[in-house]
Amino acid sequence: MNNTDFQIAICGSAGDGTIAAGDVMKRAMARAGFKVIAFDIYPPEIRGFGKCIARIRVTTEQVYSLKHHSDILVSLNDSHAIPHVPEVGRYGAVIYDQSAIAAVAEGEHISGHVQPDHLPYSLPLREISEQTTGSARSRNIVVLGYVAGLYDLPKDAFHDIIQEKFGRKAASIVESNIKAFEAGYALGADTFKLDFIQVGKPADKVNGNQVVMMTGNAAVVRGSLDAGLDAYFGYPITPATSIMEMLATELPKRGGRLLQTEDEIAALAATVGAGYAGARAATATSGPGLALMVEMLGLGVMAEVPSVIFVSQRGGPSTGMPTKTEQSDLHLAVFGGAGDCQRIVMAPTNVEGAYRCAGKAFEMAEKYQTPVIVLLDLYLSNRYETVILPKVNPFEPDSSKGRSASDPNKPYQRFAATDDHISPRAVPGEDGAIHTVTGLEHNELGRPNDQPDNHVRMSDKRHLKLQQALSHPGITIHKRFGDEGPVDVGILGWGSTFGEILEAMFLAREEGIRCSAMKAVMLSPLPVEPIKAFFDDCGAVLVPELNYEGQFANLVMSQIGRPVTRLNRVPGVPMKVSDILDEIRMLAERNRAVAAE
Amino acid sequence: MADLREPVYLENKLAEVRDSGRLDYRSKSLPTWCPGCGYFSVAEGVTKALNDLHIANKDVTVVSGIGCASRFPFFTDTYGFHTLHGRTLPVATGIKVANDDLTVIVVGGDGDAFAIGGGHIPHAARRNVDITYLLFDNGIYGLTKGQTSPTSVHGFKTGTSPFENQDQPLNPLMMLLSYGSSWVGQAYAGEPHHLADMIAKAVTHRGFSYLHILSPCVTFDKTSMTYSNLNMMVRDLPENHDTSDMMAAMKEAATVDHPALGVFYEEARPTLADGFDEIIRRAQGRAAGPAAVAAE
Numbered sequence: 001m002n003n004t005d006f007q008i009a010i011c012g013s014a015g016d017g018t019i020a021a022g023d024v025m026k027r028a029m030a031r032a033g034f035k036v037i038a039f040d041i042y043p044p045e046i047r048g049f050g051k052c053i054a055r056i057r058v059t060t061e062q063v064y065s066l067k068h069h070s071d072i073l074v075s076l077n078d079s080h081a082i083p084h085v086p087e088v089g090r091y092g093a094v095i096y097d098q099s100a101i102a103a104v105a106e107g108e109h110i111s112g113h114v115q116p117d118h119l120p121y122s123l124p125l126r127e128i129s130e131q132t133t134g135s136a137r138s139r140n141i142v143v144l145g146y147v148a149g150l151y152d153l154p155k156d157a158f159h160d161i162i163q164e165k166f167g168r169k170a171a172s173i174v175e176s177n178i179k180a181f182e183a184g185y186a187l188g189a190d191t192f193k194l195d196f197i198q199v200g201k202p203a204d205k206v207n208g209n210q211v212v213m214m215t216g217n218a219a220v221v222r223g224s225l226d227a228g229l230d231a232y233f234g235y236p237i238t239p240a241t242s243i244m245e246m247l248a249t250e251l252p253k254r255g256g257r258l259l260q261t262e263d264e265i266a267a268l269a270a271t272v273g274a275g276y277a278g279a280r281a282a283t284a285t286s287g288p289g290l291a292l293m294v295e296m297l298g299l300g301v302m303a304e305v306p307s308v309i310f311v312s313q314r315g316g317p318s319t320g321m322p323t324k325t326e327q328s329d330l331h332l333a334v335f336g337g338a339g340d341c342q343r344i345v346m347a348p349t350n351v352e353g354a355y356r357c358a359g360k361a362f363e364m365a366e367k368y369q370t371p372v373i374v375l376l377d378l379y380l381s382n383r384y385e386t387v388i389l390p391k392v393n394p395f396e397p398d399s400s401k402g403r404s405a406s407d408p409n410k411p412y413q414r415f416a417a418t419d420d421h422i423s424p425r426a427v428p429g430e431d432g433a434i435h436t437v438t439g440l441e442h443n444e445l446g447r448p449n450d451q452p453d454n455h456v457r458m459s460d461k462r463h464l465k466l467q468q469a470l471s472h473p474g475i476t477i478h479k480r481f482g483d484e485g486p487v488d489v490g491i492l493g494w495g496s497t498f499g500e501i502l503e504a505m506f507l508a509r510e511e512g513i514r515c516s517a518m519k520a521v522m523l524s525p526l527p528v529e530p531i532k533a534f535f536d537d538c539g540a541v542l543v544p545e546l547n548y549e550g551q552f553a554n555l556v557m558s559q560i561g562r563p564v565t566r567l568n569r570v571p572g573v574p575m576k577v578s579d580i581l582d583e584i585r586m587l588a589e590r591n592r593a594v595a596a597e
Numbered sequence: 598m599a600d601l602r603e604p605v606y607l608e609n610k611l612a613e614v615r616d617s618g619r620l621d622y623r624s625k626s627l628p629t630w631c632p633g634c635g636y637f638s639v640a641e642g643v644t645k646a647l648n649d650l651h652i653a654n655k656d657v658t659v660v661s662g663i664g665c666a667s668r669f670p671f672f673t674d675t676y677g678f679h680t681l682h683g684r685t686l687p688v689a690t691g692i693k694v695a696n697d698d699l700t701v702i703v704v705g706g707d708g709d710a711f712a713i714g715g716g717h718i719p720h721a722a723r724r725n726v727d728i729t730y731l732l733f734d735n736g737i738y739g740l741t742k743g744q745t746s747p748t749s750v751h752g753f754k755t756g757t758s759p760f761e762n763q764d765q766p767l768n769p770l771m772m773l774l775s776y777g778s779s780w781v782g783q784a785y786a787g788e789p790h791h792l793a794d795m796i797a798k799a800v801t802h803r804g805f806s807y808l809h810i811l812s813p814c815v816t817f818d819k820t821s822m823t824y825s826n827l828n829m830m831v832r833d834l835p836e837n838h839d840t841s842d843m844m845a846a847m848k849e850a851a852t853v854d855h856p857a858l859g860v861f862y863e864e865a866r867p868t869l870a871d872g873f874d875e876i877i878r879r880a881q882g883r884a885a886g887p888a889a890v891a892a893e
Binding site (some may be wrong): 230231233249252253255257259261262263265266267269270271272273274275276277278279281295296299303411427428429430431432433434435436437438439440447448 | 625626654655656658659660668670671674675676677678679680681684686687688689690691692694695696698699716717719720724869873876877879880881
């Protein structure tokens, strides 16, 4: 049970240290043993005075979404923070700088916007910063100290993180920031707390396992490295670029190779080339890059060559909204390409899942000899969560079927028919297994062959082998949460939105609605039977997703053959928990009414 | 011309070819090219070069795209990857990144290379990927039965240019020289012995080697790049040509009316793999230990 659950939003202008303050906050809380989820929003422009917001939710048990309401709003720039005052919940705190009050016109100071059920804390942030550090630049640290003092947050953790964050700079900078933090802390500890925010004790540390805080993209990197990534090829694109940048530092340390290619076409082409030659290879991109890659993806399917493609979705179509989140590349990921071209597509729903899916993607690509897409989105790529990494590396270093014994006097049957539809696979350099692979339809030897029976047989093979991915060991393919057995409302979700779905489902259950939520991590091939069983239990099935057309709803309806209620939003930001909750209430009521008739 | 004082008997010639070991590099599949196609010379040249250089079959990978040249990997007894139209070079780059010990030969036609694949060539060249690029230039799209290509001459009449091609042809040799290809040469399918010799040189070169092969399409081009025309046009590079002189190479490459055969340019410089070795050395030298990625 969460005896701690508060969300703080820090809002300021670029240059106020907003994101930095949020960073210290989330790291300190994670260091202290709390669970954290954090998502920053900042302007797409590199320079300027745009609005920055760092939101951090701190809990005892890990949660996978931010709350719709923040408990604490810290303003480092009133004009940016004023529109966010309404997001502060009932009896929540609004903390701002008092020293600016005389200088602004009426209505432009945040104190005039604080609502009657908010607790305002007006502080001399600038003054304290100047007194302790000689400059106003440490206002962000002073206010962190204040929050820590007010809510009795563990001071040592903040000291550690400030030391680590500023330790690379001059010693005097660490010293003055500690002083700023301490001054704020003293003031906070001295303040009579009026709000209802309760901070309990963090959960016990998980013995032996490594607790880290990382973004979805960092989890992809970590999973790839743990799975033994040999070669990476990529082309910069938001929001996937940080995967490549982290790997550029880490991969060569382990003897791996990373190449920045001339475009996304070349990125996947080289990935497929490296996969053909026996390496574990990957690329990462966003929707526009995947659009360029689908031709090569088809070759990977036809020639049965392993490759891993990480796709972090952003707002579309076309160049769309590069710094906004969306889930609108599902159709492209699952169906994109010429011909019947099934591949494996997985969509993790949280940061830990991103780690799992990333590592398992390499196992699957190698084992089933196919391209594997891991579908993330900007929200999941960039948000931080505390993650418990397993003590023992959970990924198989080699899951290849291998070249298998073959008669040296006969040509090598690279595409030989087998019981599991997976053929032996030799790679260049191996003796006695010479063969050619091709994007043309081919026979068991890999020779071009367009005879009717051959195309039927090979199409079967390419599709049937992938069904085994649905029982691949060590990964959650689908999972149901909440009430068991028959329920009024079932919520079926995928990707990062599942965090908001879970949150809404728990709130609905607190209201007495019988409901449960199911996530599908594997989208291709779709786990049809478990989803059918879920439909059997649900009075109505709701599919919330961040796209206009209801792409997952389309996929589910086409394969399950039952109606769903769609909930589609395209604001470019995560879905509101309240929107999902409203829909659950409406469906529950309708279902009860139908049952009563 | 062959020396006619001694009669040449077919069985003797066959025995000579068999004994040479060249056939060990030929697969059981017979080429699907039209009789008289220049590509037969390239196939013979590749098998002869590999045989002469004693490179084991298992260590060779032939990568092709789409076009008449693309069936090439099926005709050699080596590993092969028949890829997509225009995407040979990045696929070959990936193969070399995964396993630098392989001898990788990329084959492609003028359309595959300079139309759809044009964006990849500068990057494979400047990175000095240690592969050999054999470019089969027949100045036409043969597999789709005769349309103009980026190297078709001005005024060429084809199915897609019934009122004659109004575009200027590219000059691939000048392009590759300026792209930073560390070995650039030209050969002619009508001179198979020289061609085989040039293929061997290109394969031996450590780094990106580009061999431009003039090769008539006997089926769809009866007027332009025919054997009789090319026989009259081609010439050898001047005996004193300095292969380290970029400007001299450029000047020779600019003479398109009389294409010169031979090695235009060569230089020794670090390959893509050398660059990776350097990056790994620096990364590991700097690393204090297995650093956690973005860990708390």
